[in-house]
Amino acid sequence: MTLIERARTGLAVPEVEQVARTEGVSTETVLNGLINGTIVIPANPLHVGLVPVGVGKGLRTKVNANLGTSSDSCDVQGELRKLRIAIDCGADAVMDLSTGGDISAIRRELIAACSVTFGTVPVYQAGIDAIERRGAIVNMTADDMFAAVEAHARDGVDFMTIHCGVTQESIEQLRTQGRLTNVVSRGGAFLTGWILHNERENPFFEQYDRLLDLARTYDFALSLGDGLRPGCIADASDRAQFQELILLGGLVQRARDAGVQVFVEGPGHVPMDQIVANVQMQKTLCQGAPFYVLGPLVTDIGAGYDHITGAIGGAIAAAAGADFLCYVTPSEHLSLPDENDVRDGVIASRIAAHAADIVKGVPGAFEWDRKMSRARKALDWNAQAEYALVPEMARRGHLKTPTSDEACSMCGKYCAMAVVDRYLGTVAAES
């Protein structure tokens, strides 16, 4: 039985206990969320050493870091170092998006070293193998695609992005409306090319039950990919995007009926004033399934600083109900991220997630800020570092310019906190 089936039939689910404990919520909250599909706990039984986390309603907003080689850059040791950095910086999940080198071997090495939730996009490997074996991505067969899914499942992948909603129908919407940047999802592009070339339906859509069988057998979670997500502000919230989302809504229901955990991926490039609507539409169309957003990026021009562009969009999305933020690194749109990029990306996304958790009322989120601010008021620099999201950077930042005072070098002896405390400190009680 799958994890969700065990929960539904009242069997013990240690993963639920684990998540409830970590989150500081009741077991019942997690169990109910799991049963009605608003919470997922991706946990492939073959992923040895996984510490499972929950993603969804009422839980802390989670952060994913993308890793992986490309045809231009294939350094397995480097990817392992990035994995370590991502976990150290607090990523709740990583995805291996490798498209270069021995993809299977790299995946296995990464999973073996990975204690957090591990995701992949099997169609990358199916498409790339098809080039070698059959001469082109578009020559990949349905069997190739499902074989890749099964191979990833066997290796212990906890969740897989499958672009089931890239169909002849949704591509037709794209074609008739037109777009500035067409398809920017790599998996979406493979499947769009395949569908157009072969003039056939997407096997992941047409044979969705076959996918559900694999997901049930190996008990991995489905992350329904948004292959037609907008790749620029101008393309946001168009017919193709929402046609795909409508299809995914139907597939969410079928996954739940089959006892398969499922969540949904979302954009992408979205202007600020469309983000809340995007989250609300996903939540309604997909019946409360957890929403995993890629950014969203609130402008197209931030190249080199897209971790910040993504943090703005991610915070707004998460505050509106998105549950899972895929990081964006400063190298997005420019190159494969290096180790510093991974660090910056995870931290920016965690700031966005936490800012949202404060207003979502996630247990403990607001109290964390109160602790920090009490330390700040007391000019207690050790405690401030302790409560900072990244203690090492807070410590290093404070020591950057030496201060002769108990305050910091910004205000030195004219620190507002210190000045006012002389007159008001004992009067105004802490609220």
Added chain:
Amino acid sequence: MTLIERARTGLAVPEVEQVARTEGVSTETVLNGLINGTIVIPANPLHVGLVPVGVGKGLRTKVNANLGTSSDSCDVQGELRKLRIAIDCGADAVMDLSTGGDISAIRRELIAACSVTFGTVPVYQAGIDAIERRGAIVNMTADDMFAAVEAHARDGVDFMTIHCGVTQESIEQLRTQGRLTNVVSRGGAFLTGWILHNERENPFFEQYDRLLDLARTYDFALSLGDGLRPGCIADASDRAQFQELILLGGLVQRARDAGVQVFVEGPGHVPMDQIVANVQMQKTLCQGAPFYVLGPLVTDIGAGYDHITGAIGGAIAAAAGADFLCYVTPSEHLSLPDENDVRDGVIASRIAAHAADIVKGVPGAFEWDRKMSRARKALDWNAQAEYALVPEMARRGHLKTPTSDEACSMCGKYCAMAVVDRYLGTVAAES
């Protein structure tokens, strides 16, 4: 006559033409905004070499960078270098917040080198001089305070932050409600200490007409400071903050009546779900006066990364109608910013401002993104660098990992844009 009086009486105002040209809006838009107070153009006639910008409704969201020495760190050449970096990175204004060394000499050196709008907080100098001359900040006299304002005006300062709303009444609200971090504005702290120690009203409030006379005489703009802004999420939107804002609303009207340009400063630390309300309340209580926000920071725990925390809040505030973003640097709460901090702070705020400008419908904002995305679709790396907010970083980022392909090293030969274009490129027209 002041700039606003010239506009009101129908005289030629070259500054209005200049702003209209730069912004790509009609002269009438700027003129009307100036006359009814929704736009300000801070431009002290004594600021030689100033290229004036407009701040307010219908115009591009502006960004300010704080500079200045402290008692711990006083390197004038360093501040001049930061000024240059801020301007090069696109800051529309800088504020000299110096509290260390020869404050007057530093200010004059900075103004002489400054082509953008220049602001100060004269009460810092008045307070610090009072320590030397009278033994304590609280011994500063009303004459000292106004003398500092006049000295700054004579040096060509374009706008001054004056904390007129820190009064016995607003402090009483703070005292009775209580706060976690009391007063975190340095100027607000000086005045709070002064009011409590002397048991007298804030001279900037009590003798507001005297301040208006100086502003009219020298034609600088008033930036009504929010001395009681919240210093942590827990203190946001409390009685003290809004009591001060109500008082500032009345002072906005009196400034306009006196022919003085005026805008209003706002928080601070604000949870995401209170930012829009904060902007709307400022706009109503202050009758549409431009809003200059300090962040806002959406969590207290981002020390070392508060440029990101501030970009999230700044983008939300600006999208809701805030007109002017004061940057926050990675060193906020930790130390005086260094040159890298100034760069990171300005860029993060500019991303926030631009993301908001897209949804505010600021002329040209959306089109900038379209140009970038057209370049991205064409895999034209020179054009992408040209349209990036920071071309140098986009160029450097792309070259970080070499690519053998026309795409970037993220996807290498499996670039989604390239894959799909083979099948869809000629079909889907640009929307």
